[in-house]
Amino acid sequence: MLQVRDLACMRGDALLFRKLEFDVEAGEVLWIEGSNGSGKTSLLRILSGLSPPEQGEVRWRGTALASARDALQADLLYLGHLNALKDDLSVAENLQFHSAIAGYDADAADIDNAIAAVGLTSRRDLPVRVLSQGQRRRAALARLWLASSRTLWILDEPFAALDVDSVDRLAALLADHVSAGRMAILTTHQEVALPAGRTRRLRLDAA
Amino acid sequence: MNLFKFSSPQTFYPLAGRLAPLFWGLAAVLGAVGLYIGFFVAPTDFQQGDSYRIIFIHVPAAWMSMFLYLVMAVWAAVGLVLNTRLSSMMATALAPTGALMTFIALWTGSLWGRPTWGTWWVWDARLTSELILLFLYIGFMALHASIDEPRRADKAAAILAIVGVVNVPIIYFSVKWWNTLHQGSSVSLTKSPSMAATMLAGMLVMALAFWMYSIAAGLTRVRSIILERERNSAWAGAMQEN
Amino acid sequence: MNGSPLLAAFRRDVLQAWRRRADWLTTFFFFVIVVSLFPLGVGPEPEMLKTMAPGILWVAALLAAMLSLPRVYGTDYADGTLEQLVLAPQPLAMLVLAKTVAHWLLSGLPLALMAPVLGLQFGLEGEPLTVLFWSLLLGTPCLSFIGGVGAALTLGVRGGGVLVALLVLPLYIPVLIFGAGAVQAVATGTGAGGHLSLLGACLCIAAALSPWATSAALRVSLE
Numbered sequence: 001m002l003q004v005r006d007l008a009c010m011r012g013d014a015l016l017f018r019k020l021e022f023d024v025e026a027g028e029v030l031w032i033e034g035s036n037g038s039g040k041t042s043l044l045r046i047l048s049g050l051s052p053p054e055q056g057e058v059r060w061r062g063t064a065l066a067s068a069r070d071a072l073q074a075d076l077l078y079l080g081h082l083n084a085l086k087d088d089l090s091v092a093e094n095l096q097f098h099s100a101i102a103g104y105d106a107d108a109a110d111i112d113n114a115i116a117a118v119g120l121t122s123r124r125d126l127p128v129r130v131l132s133q134g135q136r137r138r139a140a141l142a143r144l145w146l147a148s149s150r151t152l153w154i155l156d157e158p159f160a161a162l163d164v165d166s167v168d169r170l171a172a173l174l175a176d177h178v179s180a181g182r183m184a185i186l187t188t189h190q191e192v193a194l195p196a197g198r199t200r201r202l203r204l205d206a207a
Numbered sequence: 208m209n210l211f212k213f214s215s216p217q218t219f220y221p222l223a224g225r226l227a228p229l230f231w232g233l234a235a236v237l238g239a240v241g242l243y244i245g246f247f248v249a250p251t252d253f254q255q256g257d258s259y260r261i262i263f264i265h266v267p268a269a270w271m272s273m274f275l276y277l278v279m280a281v282w283a284a285v286g287l288v289l290n291t292r293l294s295s296m297m298a299t300a301l302a303p304t305g306a307l308m309t310f311i312a313l314w315t316g317s318l319w320g321r322p323t324w325g326t327w328w329v330w331d332a333r334l335t336s337e338l339i340l341l342f343l344y345i346g347f348m349a350l351h352a353s354i355d356e357p358r359r360a361d362k363a364a365a366i367l368a369i370v371g372v373v374n375v376p377i378i379y380f381s382v383k384w385w386n387t388l389h390q391g392s393s394v395s396l397t398k399s400p401s402m403a404a405t406m407l408a409g410m411l412v413m414a415l416a417f418w419m420y421s422i423a424a425g426l427t428r429v430r431s432i433i434l435e436r437e438r439n440s441a442w443a444g445a446m447q448e449n
Numbered sequence: 450m451n452g453s454p455l456l457a458a459f460r461r462d463v464l465q466a467w468r469r470r471a472d473w474l475t476t477f478f479f480f481v482i483v484v485s486l487f488p489l490g491v492g493p494e495p496e497m498l499k500t501m502a503p504g505i506l507w508v509a510a511l512l513a514a515m516l517s518l519p520r521v522y523g524t525d526y527a528d529g530t531l532e533q534l535v536l537a538p539q540p541l542a543m544l545v546l547a548k549t550v551a552h553w554l555l556s557g558l559p560l561a562l563m564a565p566v567l568g569l570q571f572g573l574e575g576e577p578l579t580v581l582f583w584s585l586l587l588g589t590p591c592l593s594f595i596g597g598v599g600a601a602l603t604l605g606v607r608g609g610g611v612l613v614a615l616l617v618l619p620l621y622i623p624v625l626i627f628g629a630g631a632v633q634a635v636a637t638g639t640g641a642g643g644h645l646s647l648l649g650a651c652l653c654i655a656a657a658l659s660p661w662a663t664s665a666a667l668r669v670s671l672e
Contacts, residue, residue, distance in 0.1 A: 051672040074538045082529025088468040100457030101537045342619040349615055353607045362669040363602050370662050374620050381623035
């Protein structure tokens with residue numbers, strides 16, 4: 001479904017990686033590993049279509065990303081290392097906004113379920129400003145429960161700042177997601193129990 | 208590192224190096240001829256005396272300032288749409304020359320205004336538009352300079368240049384409209400009633416000289432931009448060793 | 450196309466501004482203060498103030514509109530929301546349009562509503578005062594549209610706040626000329642129709658073209 005051919009990425013004068021080639025098929029998790037500054041986030045941004053690669057191409061459902069951007073965006077959920085939450089809005093209001101913008105078609109009950117799934121029901125109507133770092137990350141992750149129909153999840157450090165329970169719940173959600181024939185590409189520094197047999201690892205190291 | 212598509216700047220670099228001296232030479236020769244016509248052949252104006260002779264600098268500079276903005280915007284747009292590095296580099300290389308032309312036009316306009324209108328500055332439609340054009344050039348260069356990543360700087364500056372090109376006619380029209388409402392018609396430099404053929408010839412030769420100068424300056428500057436941007440590539444490294 | 454994403458973008462900006470009222474009131478009071486400084490600077494001569502009033506009010510509106518620009522996309526850029534807007538399945542230009550309308554409602558409309566009151570301080574009365582209001586009502590959305598391009602171009606750029614002034618103010622000139630000109634024209638008895646029509650034309654051009662330029666600039670800012 002997702003094919004990467006001869007990909008190269010530069011940041012300033014530094015070459016992060018080159019001649020990168022891999023495929024991600026339906027029902028797979030791609031776990032991108034690498035030290036800080038090895039280009040993990042840059043790679044995710046290229047795959048999601050946010051930044052153009054220095055060289056090479058990304059294909060989504062067989063079409064080069066340059067002409068398949070609309071098709072990809074309809075299939076994509078991208079969770080960056082920033083939470084994309086507004087401090088002055090409540091958790092529920094933030095999720096309503098994301099659901100409307102991304103076209104998840106979630107109703108109030110769906111949003112309440114997603115909030116419950118990340119264990120923030122008691123914080124539902126509090127402004128994000130008063131939440132802790134881990135709670136904010138969970139509020140951002142609640143989008144995954146709304147976007148279960150999206151074919152491709154691209155997640156930048158989804159497990160960072162989470163407690164053990166939340167890590168388990170997220171890992172379970174990921175397992176459901178790929179066993180339904182969808183895909184996920186993620187980065188993480190933690191050892192997480194990702195779906196066995198369906199997870200491939202890709203190591204990025206200084207070229 | 209030679210794997211990246213450096214081919215076009217790489218081949219253009221020596222070509223620009225060969226062409227630049229040619230255009231510098233043309234600019235010098237045409238400039239000398241134009242100034243000779245302007246100062247010694249063209250007759251003294253019966254109304255304005257010898258002070259009008261500044262038009263041989265002023266008018267070509269004003270023409271070039273507007274023309275260069277258009278050329279710069281076209282290069283920038285080509286670079287944005289086709290993603291060709293060299294086009295964006297050309298746009299960046301032309302901006303300072305365009306700003307210089309605008310500045311010369313303003314400066315000589317002001318020098319001419321003193322004996323003619325008795326004041327260094329009038330809010331005449333042409334001078335005001337020229338001043339706004341200078342602001343647009345400065346904005347382009349400032350935006351480009353404040354973004355570190357060269358490709359991002361190229362693209363952002365290109366969008367600004369395109370927005371500027373759409374706006375320039377509107378600005379020019381609005382300033383003209385404002386001017387006619389506020390102070391009636393102004394004395395025009397170019398529409399002197401007795402434009403002798405020699406005056407016109409001198410002005411055209413000077414315009415050609417300025418044009419050649421702009422090409423020469425653009426080529427010379429684009430060479431240093433290419434070297435700076437491609438300093439990590441194999442060919443640029445090999446050049447520096449020589 | 451489903452209209453609700455646009456409505457959501459609009460509603461969120463307004464809701465957030467409502468919770469952060471102080472930010473937007475600053476812009477508004479900036480306008481009032483700048484206008485009030487002029488009589489102190491140039492003297493209280495009623496005749497002179499009356500002729501200068503349209504220009505003063507319009508220049509102050511330009512500065513106030515410009516001052517509010519960094520906020521339009523600045524917080525979205527900093528907290529990652531902009532990435533989500535760019536990756537949303539909706540055309541980005543439509544979301545930009547919704548956000549621009551919200552920006553105008555919060556920064557431009559209050560200026561247009563306040564201007565007649567300030568005009569009274571400068572001795573404007575009757576028709577010039579009405580035309581002042583209409584010119585600002587037509588002109589301030591232009592400022593939001595054109596300013597949006599500048600705000601998007603300067604995202605994450607060193608010295609963005611000052612740079613946006615350098616980029617945007619020259620582009621505001623036609624709006625200033627037609628806007629202030631409309632009030633002056635009616636004050637000198639020549640009728641403001643021409644000026645207001647030109648202002649409307651500027652608004653049409655800005656509304657049609659600037660969302661595309663802004664969305665291109667937003668994409669570039671995220672690369």
